[in-house]
Amino acid sequence: MSKKSPPKSAAKSKTSSRGVTEKILLQMYRSVYATRQFELKCMDLYRQGLVRGYLHPYLGEEAIAAGACAAIGHDDFIVSTHRGHGHCISKGADLKLMVAEIMGRATGYCKGRGGSMHIFSKENHNLGANGIVGAGIPIATGAAMGIKVRKEKRVVLVFFSDGAANQGVFGESMNFAAAFELPVIFMLENNHYAVSTPVECSFGNCDLACKGPAFGMPGICIDGNDAVEVYLTTKSAVERALNGEGPTLIEAKTYRHGGHHLNDPGDYMDQKVLAEWKARDPLDILRGKIRGKKKVKEVEDQAELELSEAIEFAKNSPQPSVDEFLTSIPNF
């Protein structure tokens, strides 16, 4: 059982926006709020039978994607995970194409071929979610190598979980990125569980941020439920990367608000700890830092409108054509 309580240091920064502009705060709030609503609506759609397969909600972790994506530019790349809706939304995805993809429709980001675990958006420089835990880490490292070959000024932000940090490619990629001073930000979303296995049972050393210095880069542990803290930390990692100083590991501590996927009740989670984390909801923490409550409401209304339009769009979208699929299969 994971009995890790929320970080105490968070209390002091609870209401401070630490100099972050209202524009950025609202941008992050839009990401957090839209993701929250998106996940709740997708769960409804799933229960109605309109979404199939696996659905891994990002509920409770929204501030990480929101803060980190606000700290990078449109041309910067992200690499996502199976729990990737929040990354996708925070990087600026079109909710219509997202819902359509999750519903397997022809109009979706991947023409209904990918689904929730494989959303990719070339336009948003989202190099894709991935169904293989940890596989995005070397892909991100390589994308950063590609940036160097192309002599561009961009960074790659890669999201992955504590579970992925036990894959061999995590250590290899950290080493690789440090050895070549690649512009990568390794965003370790420590939600304390690899499906049902708690961090305490699967690491010899549960201080995951310390793996950064071990490979030759900074390792910073932060409160992942505080979007402002995520934003500021990512911002300094981006500066470092753009200055040619290499990668940074950020361990953002957070907690899933439920089981691994929709059909996993998460009975193995310590209900007391879960309640403590829920009391520190990333949505409430960020809302508490924004003064203009009217603007908050506007953002909420706008996100809800976009989402309901997206769901309508997806419901009215055609299923992919079987003939078109069959004729498009290449001979290799």
Next chain:
Amino acid sequence: MAEMMYREALNRALFEEMRKDPLVFVLGENIGERGGSYKVTEGLIKEFGAERVIDTPLAEATFTGAAVGAALAGTRPVVDILFVDFTTVPMDAIVNQAAKYEFMSGGQGQVPMVLRTQGGAGNSLAAQHSQSLEALFYHIPGLKLVMPSSPYDAYGLLVSAIRDDQPTIFIEHKLLYMTKGEVPEEEYVVPLGEADVKKEGSDVTLLTYSYMTLKCLEAAELLEKEGISVEVVDLRTLKPLDEETILASARKTGRVIIVHEACKRGGIGGDIAAMIMEEAYDDLDGPVMRVCGLDTPIPYNLELEKVCIPTTEDIVEAIIKIT
């Protein structure tokens, strides 16, 4: 025409493509100053520098995955994996990532990467450095698969593979690197997906690829003196498979033997034989036969190693049996 070694032809293709396209780069173990174990990347680092000739840490899973990422980010990586035996380490990057990204992303994320590697027995390198693992890749939709047998084809196919927008597994053979052949001085390509009739004949067809092409040509020459006319079709590209050339030859001779060094069980020969029987059964004079490697790991001892791999005599014997 200049005579050139197989490894020199590959080296020339890399030089020319890297000069032509600044997005092409190579990465792998010991490919920089050392120039690779078989000197295929020799000299590249002097001209293109360490940013485009990347000596990676010894971490195949990561540098192959990184090639996928670099390709997605708009470059054209050529990954070098020392032995095909080592491709089992980065299999996720090859099978779940490179082969599937374009498909999963609805066409948005192409992976124009080439994975160059080297296989085959013959140098007493034992069970983990002598395998022929092409069937693993043949089985995975989304990967192109190339196995050239001559310097001419090695150059022309590598150029094509680098310019191609899909991931290509390019398997060289360790016994071919020092073989020589004519290579035109001007630039040319050998298109992917085209087999080559290396020798025309009318009595029997040998379908083969890579190093076994040489053995098949030897066998054909020996039997020519006995009055048996043997056609040798070098498949060159296994995916896309040139079914048209295969079937044309099968229909012409009516007798087909597939020759490959890889194990017979689950090998590519079985699939091609089935395809021929499905498409050209009425034109055949007998069942399609196979001369393949034994279903065993490759032993170290030279004499034991020899019996695992088809010889010219094995091929001759098989031809005599069906003609």
